[in-house]
Amino acid sequence: MGRYVLRRLLESAVTLVLVTIVVFIGIRALPGDPARALGGEESDPATIAAIRHEYGLDQPVPVQYARYVGKAMQGDLGESARTGLPVAATIGHALPVTLQLALFAMAIAIFIGISAGVVAAVRRRTAAEWAANSVALIGLSVPNFWFGLMAVLVFAIAYPILPASGFVSVFDDPVESFRHLLMPAVVLGTGLAAIIMRQTRSAMLEALNADYVRTARAKGLGGGQVVLGHALRNSLIVVTTIVGLQLGALISGAVVTEQIFVLPGFGKLTIDAVFTRDYPMIQGVVLVTATAYIGINLLVDLLYSVIDPRIRVGGLKL
Amino acid sequence: MTTVELVDAALPTAAPVGSRRRAWRRVLRNPLAVMGLFVVVVSVLAALLANVVAPTPYDHTDFSAFLQPPSPAHWFGTDQLGRDQFSRVLFGLRASVIVGAMSVALSLAIGVPLGLLAGFYGWLDPLVSRLADTMLAFPFLVLAVGLAVILGPSLTTAIVAIGVAQIPAVIRVTRGETLRLRAMDYVAAAVADGASDAVVLGRHILPNAINALIVQATVAVPAAIIGEAVLSFLGLGVRPPTPSLGIMLASAQADFRDGPWLAVFPGVSIVLLTLALNLLGDGLRDALDPREVRR
Numbered sequence: 001m002g003r004y005v006l007r008r009l010l011e012s013a014v015t016l017v018l019v020t021i022v023v024f025i026g027i028r029a030l031p032g033d034p035a036r037a038l039g040g041e042e043s044d045p046a047t048i049a050a051i052r053h054e055y056g057l058d059q060p061v062p063v064q065y066a067r068y069v070g071k072a073m074q075g076d077l078g079e080s081a082r083t084g085l086p087v088a089a090t091i092g093h094a095l096p097v098t099l100q101l102a103l104f105a106m107a108i109a110i111f112i113g114i115s116a117g118v119v120a121a122v123r124r125r126t127a128a129e130w131a132a133n134s135v136a137l138i139g140l141s142v143p144n145f146w147f148g149l150m151a152v153l154v155f156a157i158a159y160p161i162l163p164a165s166g167f168v169s170v171f172d173d174p175v176e177s178f179r180h181l182l183m184p185a186v187v188l189g190t191g192l193a194a195i196i197m198r199q200t201r202s203a204m205l206e207a208l209n210a211d212y213v214r215t216a217r218a219k220g221l222g223g224g225q226v227v228l229g230h231a232l233r234n235s236l237i238v239v240t241t242i243v244g245l246q247l248g249a250l251i252s253g254a255v256v257t258e259q260i261f262v263l264p265g266f267g268k269l270t271i272d273a274v275f276t277r278d279y280p281m282i283q284g285v286v287l288v289t290a291t292a293y294i295g296i297n298l299l300v301d302l303l304y305s306v307i308d309p310r311i312r313v314g315g316l317k318l
Numbered sequence: 319m320t321t322v323e324l325v326d327a328a329l330p331t332a333a334p335v336g337s338r339r340r341a342w343r344r345v346l347r348n349p350l351a352v353m354g355l356f357v358v359v360v361s362v363l364a365a366l367l368a369n370v371v372a373p374t375p376y377d378h379t380d381f382s383a384f385l386q387p388p389s390p391a392h393w394f395g396t397d398q399l400g401r402d403q404f405s406r407v408l409f410g411l412r413a414s415v416i417v418g419a420m421s422v423a424l425s426l427a428i429g430v431p432l433g434l435l436a437g438f439y440g441w442l443d444p445l446v447s448r449l450a451d452t453m454l455a456f457p458f459l460v461l462a463v464g465l466a467v468i469l470g471p472s473l474t475t476a477i478v479a480i481g482v483a484q485i486p487a488v489i490r491v492t493r494g495e496t497l498r499l500r501a502m503d504y505v506a507a508a509v510a511d512g513a514s515d516a517v518v519l520g521r522h523i524l525p526n527a528i529n530a531l532i533v534q535a536t537v538a539v540p541a542a543i544i545g546e547a548v549l550s551f552l553g554l555g556v557r558p559p560t561p562s563l564g565i566m567l568a569s570a571q572a573d574f575r576d577g578p579w580l581a582v583f584p585g586v587s588i589v590l591l592t593l594a595l596n597l598l599g600d601g602l603r604d605a606l607d608p609r610e611v612r613r
Binding site: 011014016018019026140141145146149153158247249252255256259270271275282286289293 | 451
């Protein structure tokens, strides 16, 4: 167990270092001169040189990289080229918006996905299974940005019952927050719900055919108890992993969703930074995303190895 | 020498071809998959023959008929500049089809060799796997957005961005299959027979890994089509005046109240195409993967 944890920790560390190098080099491969972008198109060569010096852009690239990593480890991601505010603080402001959106979407996805998956597995060859499968297929085929546009068209313009844009924190006004986040969260959650539904369904089908379920039935346990207490409980292991691994999809989805519903979150920050060529901000946003993603993957892997000991036996590589 | 050749001929390399033909027959017996196949074929033909099939060129403006709702003259209505939306959807589908096919081809062209090498040569595995992990550490859209910014928005950018983002999944699938197949007796027999690494990889491992790659592609193509629409919607993919379903949806936002149909038809087209691809993909997966059939 200890060796497995150590190996995964090392692998994650290597990946993280590679990520910082990719981000660092990637930013430098972008068209346009960051010093000119900072100083404005009109600035004279002396100002540009001063900006270069101030940001260390006149130093050799490896030195720039070392400085960048050193600062990042202390939580200093530099200042936004557009607003002049610290990148870390700006990200800190945007994250709660995205987290509230993502958690709400995740809750919707898990609720719909698991209940539909259980119904589809238990009520095989009925209208209920057919309906659940169709909804999952549509959930996977409808791009969430178009679903978002249609939702705005119907619930904000044709029948104005929900606001089309804006954000209210759940800590300021829970009711208004719910009204503002309902549409974006449903839009963001449906794709995930479809994936969870399919995983739950196939895990449940496998579990329902397993020997321990037959034993439970033979012992005289009721149908509901077998389904929920035995089969679903074991299916949840698989579902937990999927939920963890879908974090990246959720972040990608949040970028688009926040763009449509004009939510001042992490995704909107990313797109705005890209369009204004705010290099320090892009660097910070990508670094935070990648770090979070690597961390979650590590956590999921470790949790999984605790649940299923076969994973940490070296021979089984998935 | 002759005995060696006899052994060689007896190696079961022809097996996957026969099983693939059976798989096709199984797909054609699945009504949903056949429906999907039909919609995919019609969409691809309509997209590729758009300049023959479409009632008007995609940039034909008619200021006497702007923002017209759907009618017999304009099936999908017209936009702010009086352009026929049906024609523009057909030309937009062309971008979807091109990006869908080319980006998946790109990811296979790079990912398959890397996956084969990583699975076959143990010493290369950590290197390739860390590379794949690094790419996976960027959520698809973040990676695609970054590449789109470096390369500048265009159709090629969309292809490269989506193709590159899909490489890690291809590497993982190919690597996994190679690891599995390398342990098979018939591969050991081929090695014992003196077959070179290239022959083992190209004749004995790759043909048997293709089923898994087809399954992977059935997921990747619809994802690439949606990816193109998203990138173009955000202004990072295809640029106007070239029509793309994503661009049409982005510009429809300005006329939500006066022309809601502008946001409906391009979206419905994407949904129909990806739905059809998913149905076809599900059919192929069931036909190719015996484990799925049991369920």
